[in-house]
Amino acid sequence: MSYEVKLKDRTAKVELLSRNGSQLAVSVDGKEYHLDFVKVKEGSYSIIHNNVVNNIVLLPIDGVKKYLVNNFKITCETEVIDAETRYLLSRRKGSGDDGEGTILAPIPGKVVKVLAEKGQPVTAGQTVVIISAMKMESEFKAAKDGVVADVKVTEGQTVDARQPMVIIEYNSEK
Amino acid sequence: MIKKVLVANRGEIALRVIRSCREMGIKTVAVYSDADRNSLHVLSADEAYHIGPSPSLESYLNIDKIIHVAKASGADAVHPGYGFLSENTKFSDRCKQEGIIFVGPSAYSISNMGDKITARKTMIAAGVPVVPGTVDMVTSEEEALRIIEEIGVPVMIKASAGGGGKGMRLVKNSNEVTSALRAARSEAKAAFNDDSVYIEKYIESPHHIEFQILADRHGNAIHLFERECSVQRRHQKIIEETPSPILTHEKRMEMGEHAVAAAKAVNYEGAGTIEFIVDNNLNYYFLEMNTRLQVEHPITEMVVGVDLVKEMINIANGLPLTYKQHELQQNGHAIECRIYAEDPENNFMPAPGKVTHIETPSGLGVRVDGYIYEGFEIPLYYDPLIAKLVVWGGTRKESIDRTLRALHEFKVTGVKNNVRFLERIALAEDFVKGNYNTHFIEDNYDFLMQAGSNTQTDQDLVMIASLMEYLDKVKPVQPEAKATRKNNWKDYNRVRNVMKF
Numbered sequence: 001m002s003y004e005v006k007l008k009d010r011t012a013k014v015e016l017l018s019r020n021g022s023q024l025a026v027s028v029d030g031k032e033y034h035l036d037f038v039k040v041k042e043g044s045y046s047i048i049h050n051n052v053v054n055n056i057v058l059l060p061i062d063g064v065k066k067y068l069v070n071n072f073k074i075t076c077e078t079e080v081i082d083a084e085t086r087y088l089l090s091r092r093k094g095s096g097d098d099g100e101g102t103i104l105a106p107i108p109g110k111v112v113k114v115l116a117e118k119g120q121p122v123t124a125g126q127t128v129v130i131i132s133a134m135k136m137e138s139e140f141k142a143a144k145d146g147v148v149a150d151v152k153v154t155e156g157q158t159v160d161a162r163q164p165m166v167i168i169e170y171n172s173e174k
Numbered sequence: 175m176i177k178k179v180l181v182a183n184r185g186e187i188a189l190r191v192i193r194s195c196r197e198m199g200i201k202t203v204a205v206y207s208d209a210d211r212n213s214l215h216v217l218s219a220d221e222a223y224h225i226g227p228s229p230s231l232e233s234y235l236n237i238d239k240i241i242h243v244a245k246a247s248g249a250d251a252v253h254p255g256y257g258f259l260s261e262n263t264k265f266s267d268r269c270k271q272e273g274i275i276f277v278g279p280s281a282y283s284i285s286n287m288g289d290k291i292t293a294r295k296t297m298i299a300a301g302v303p304v305v306p307g308t309v310d311m312v313t314s315e316e317e318a319l320r321i322i323e324e325i326g327v328p329v330m331i332k333a334s335a336g337g338g339g340k341g342m343r344l345v346k347n348s349n350e351v352t353s354a355l356r357a358a359r360s361e362a363k364a365a366f367n368d369d370s371v372y373i374e375k376y377i378e379s380p381h382h383i384e385f386q387i388l389a390d391r392h393g394n395a396i397h398l399f400e401r402e403c404s405v406q407r408r409h410q411k412i413i414e415e416t417p418s419p420i421l422t423h424e425k426r427m428e429m430g431e432h433a434v435a436a437a438k439a440v441n442y443e444g445a446g447t448i449e450f451i452v453d454n455n456l457n458y459y460f461l462e463m464n465t466r467l468q469v470e471h472p473i474t475e476m477v478v479g480v481d482l483v484k485e486m487i488n489i490a491n492g493l494p495l496t497y498k499q500h501e502l503q504q505n506g507h508a509i510e511c512r513i514y515a516e517d518p519e520n521n522f523m524p525a526p527g528k529v530t531h532i533e534t535p536s537g538l539g540v541r542v543d544g545y546i547y548e549g550f551e552i553p554l555y556y557d558p559l560i561a562k563l564v565v566w567g568g569t570r571k572e573s574i575d576r577t578l579r580a581l582h583e584f585k586v587t588g589v590k591n592n593v594r595f596l597e598r599i600a601l602a603e604d605f606v607k608g609n610y611n612t613h614f615i616e617d618n619y620d621f622l623m624q625a626g627s628n629t630q631t632d633q634d635l636v637m638i639a640s641l642m643e644y645l646d647k648v649k650p651v652q653p654e655a656k657a658t659r660k661n662n663w664k665d666y667n668r669v670r671n672v673m674k675f
Contacts, residue, residue, distance in 0.1 A: 003644075005637040012634070014641045024642075028634040035635075037642065043587075044531060045639045049631070056639045057531055057587045064647045069636050070587055073626040078640040082648075108526050108554050134515070134524035134558040158554075161527060 109133030183255030188215035333362035419608025530588030
């Protein structure tokens, strides 16, 4: 069975050809790999390829399809595109709703100030919420001009990473 | 003699103090806020007391609560670590009133060194060089011109009421003096309604070099050589090393003597640090004194072979210093890297969160002072420092190589961290050559921020691992559903729903 895996702007077709214990045969965009592939512990893999040692650590983000991957050279996000995702993507096409207007808390922290209210117009670069974490304050700004559709947090509240804080309906580009 | 120490701190430094106490046969008492019940300092102490909610103002900075715990636990001494209450004169005084030994200097020494103007005057009296400039405010133009001529350009003119860069002028050429002075004064007048200014020599490409000192109550004081702390980002130290690559033996001894004189001038007792600002020609000036144990103290311990926490406790017990100046020497070279939970790729934003994996380096010459472990959730209320990697080597070259080796072994996931950024620093040519000052980070920014690169094969392996993890997570749902269909149908559906969102 083959899947597509997305890494930054590259989407490759990845197919599991065979698996025998730790011996794995996989093809990526037609290129065949024979690997000694071992899960060391949860989310941590040791891959020996042509006798070269590779260590890869994976952290799931948002369910089971998206991962934050670190191979000790760089950290990047990957996404496995299965039949379900493909279906959702095809349905979403054209609707224009890609969630880009939601300002998520990138880190856990405490909401110091909310500078926007529902219905208020905002301009690109305008600070809408301020979060404090580890003795530092960070400002979060509107990416484009638009109108605040919803404010989901209040001052003094603690937020988790990736928790939606403010939703802005951006003006469509003319 | 001290039998039980309350450690009024958290994180790696609390653990550091507890370790030395255990070696000395002293019992330890930890204090913790709501956020720190699972912290390693609590798990490592003999006793632990809850002192309040997570914000430090309501816990680690609450003097009444800490004194209360000291009494309730029968601790005869308090070690404040660094930060929090370590340089708080009220706390130091309060301990004294309550008959609890404060492991640190007296309130007198703290306040004398805490106020910049007082410290400057005290140092001048003790013959310690300070940044040339005015001690008192300058109100007339003639006087200002005379002073600038005396100390020579470049100078910095600063509004005495200043702040935020207002009323501040850098003068590089003597023909700019008059106009800069007028501009600074009118700006100060407009902003603060006060046009008095003071003048200081401007130190170009400064190095930040500090000296560790120890002093007992019998009038003995020694220095334990220097620490080079010029690798800083926004005044936050990142990497420190000792010996400094720029100091000569003569200069080192001279500065050490001045550091000792500075400590004696305020009847200092305990461990302290004299900070100097040093220019390229090795002219040095007193900057300030830190009246506490420093974050970067381990590099001194590695090179000089002295346990500073033990010495602090001995001094607090009223004992004379264990070492005499001539018995101390620098052996080899040590480097400390501060591992922060922060995201260098995102403007160094702090990154609290749960540690999913951690592998700390070990092996010859490696010391890790940290406090996080797998499954630990780094609280968002405190400092982002999660560990200090301290490496010793026979030579500077060996300790840089060892630092890189240890950073390669240092693996933390789940929370963003600066390990790779530290690697880039240790690889930077200016650092390797020892040719750097406090502008190092900005001067080398492009090199330091260079992203790592993946080959096509690296990318392919990352994709394969992602797919295998996905298959591993998704597959088990179906066989289970078959075995006990009725109950697991719900679970299966739940997983499907989670996947949808």
